[in-house]
Amino acid sequence: MTRTEGRHQVALVLLCAAVFLDSMDLSLMGVALPAIGRDLSLPDSTLQWLMSGYAVAYGGFLLLGGRVADLFGRRRVFVVSLAVFAAASLAGGLLSDGWPLVVTRVVKGVAAAHTAPAALSLITTTFAEGPRRNRALGVYSLAGATGYTAGLIASGLLTEVSWRLVFFLPVPVALLVLAAAPKVLPRGLRPPGARQGFDAAGAVAVTGGVLLLVFALTVKNWPAGVMAALLLGASVAIERRRPAPLVPLEVFxxxxxxxxxxxxxxxxxxxxxxxxxxxxxxxxxxxxxxxxxxxxxxxxxxxxxxxxxxxxxxxxxxxxxxxxxxxxxxxxxxxxxxxxxxxxxxxxxxxxxxxxxxxxxxxxxxxxxxxxxxxxxxxxxxxxxxxxxxxxxxxxxxxxxxxxxxxxxxxxxxxxxxxxxxxxxxxxxxxxxxxxxxxxxxxxxxxxxxxxxx
Missing domain, CATH: 1.20.1250.20 (MFS general substrate transporter like domains)
Incomplete structure (x- = not known):
């Protein structure tokens, strides 16, 4: 194995560690919710948002996160969003009020929505199409799947000790990845004119539409689903007219x-x-x-x-x-x-x-x-x-x-x-x-x- 290949393999481990955390956080809350509710005397409506807040923010900001990674540098977006993810995890473990806890979960969802596409696109631009990329994406997919399963297991074990450990668990892993990332991950080049080409109207329409759609599905709020359909329809009209759209329709x-x-x-x-x-x-x-x-x-x-x-x-x-x-x-x-x-x-x-x-x-x-x-x-x-x-x-x-x-x-x-x-x-x-x-x-x-x- 050459030095470059070795560097690529280490980079793959770091990127997979990040998506492992994102997936694990989806399942970590499930078993811990009853303990959190008992300890903090929270109603079910607040507890639901500890799950839904992460899912809504994660699903809603993914398209924007992917485009931001393309425009402003994948490594930069990966590192910044993972740092925010770690900080929100730490804050969640220290808080003892319901809605501030929900806010940390929403912030983590937004951060994960930027980390995940940045990580995946770093893999696809580091490994050329063919068997090497296929193997790398197989490992990436494996990290996501095992992260979800590991979250279910870890949640049961940690909640037996303290539900706060569920919030603290991702912090040391994220800090290790952040320490190694600047030395290992490729810097990449930002396309010329990236900032000038950012489609603010398309970003608002697409992100708002997906946010409302995930919200409607998560809490079964069908009026929000209607609004989501209207916003997504408007986003298609906007994207057709923009010279540098957030979601170029020709990708499909x-x-x-x-x-x-x-x-x-x-x-x-x-x-x-x-x-x-x-x-x-x-x-x-x-x-x-x-x-x-x-x-x-x-x-x-x-x-x-x-x-x-x-x-x-x-x-x-x-x-x-x-x-x-x-x-x-x-x-x-x-x-x-x-x-x-x-x-x-x-x-x-x-x-x-x-x-x-x-x-x-x-x-x-x-x-x-x-x-x-x-x-x-x-x-x-x-x-x-x-x-x-x-x-x-x-x-x-x-x-x-x-x-x-x-x-x-x-x-x-x-x-x-x-x-x-x-x-x-x-x-x-x-x-x-x-x-x-x-x-x-x-x-x-x-x-x-x-x-x-x-």
Missing amino acids: RSGTVGAANLAALAWACATIGWQFAAVLYLEHVLDYGPLATGLGIVPMGLAIVITANLAGRLISRWGLGRVAATGMLVQGAGILLFLRAGTTSGTTVDYVTTLLPALVVHGIGNGLSFPSLNIAAVAGLPDERQGLASGLVTSAVQIGAGIGVAVLAAVMPLGDSPLAGYRIAFLTAGGFSLLGALIAAIGLRLGRPAPAAA
Whole structure:
């Protein structure tokens, strides 16, 4: 390994550590919320915003974050946003009032919305298209998936000691990355005239529209959804007239970008929606405690780790379309296997024979599909648009997560018993996964990554 290659590998570790933190923060709050509510005497409405505030800000600012990274320097945006993320985490652990805590979560969401696309675009501009980038994006996807799983496990362990540790946990990791980043990450060049080309009107319309959309999905506020549709429609009209738009519409003319984003949205509807329902099922129907629930899904995380490491090689051999579609089908099969579970699967034997196969199959599908969709979403685009493309696909995942959770929460009461309601939810999540497989199979059928020379 040459010195340059070694530097690139260290840079990849740092960037993956940051996205690991972003993903982990999505799940860290879940188990800690009851303890926070008891300790600070907070109502459920405030507790909900400890989750929703992060999700709304993260999903709403992603497109702006991706464009800012392109225009003002990816390393600079990465370092500044990660520093803000660490400071907000530290402040959250020290506060003892409800709404100031919510503010720290919103600030962290905004920071993560800048960190994630900057990190992904640093990877795509550091590693040339082809097997090396495929492997790097596979590791990146793996970091995001394992971060979410690790958050569920760590939340259960840390809350047993003190919920404040949930806020403090990301701080030392972020500080280590910040210390090494200036020495390892490539500086990159800011495109000439970047500041003059910033589209303020488009930024307000797109960011406001996505913010309202994620808000509407998160708290089921449908008037906000109507406003979101109006703002997003206005943003399209604005972008068509701007010489330097925030979201150049021609990026969707790339062979795989549009299909990859639609498939990523369906992917998130399926897997994040299913995880929401599955965790409730384990805790409410099978009487799993928070720690048992977190440990129970560890095999899924391991399956994702192993499969994501192989995804790059499979994509190089079979192409993006086949791997992504196969992954979505396998993921859907894992979701549908949960239909075999009943109300008495709390024993070790039943876990091994019923739940474990479903979790492992789902993890294998996850590890195949998510790296494929990330690669397809940025393939063939020039370096100056990698941040935007990264923000688009991450935003699609966040919006899909909101849709999936909202839809599955709406269909669960339709069953004539709690178990029947969960089975309807699992069927719905499986349907989302099959839809994603169809989109990937059709839209990415030409889906080998473009050669580096392109």
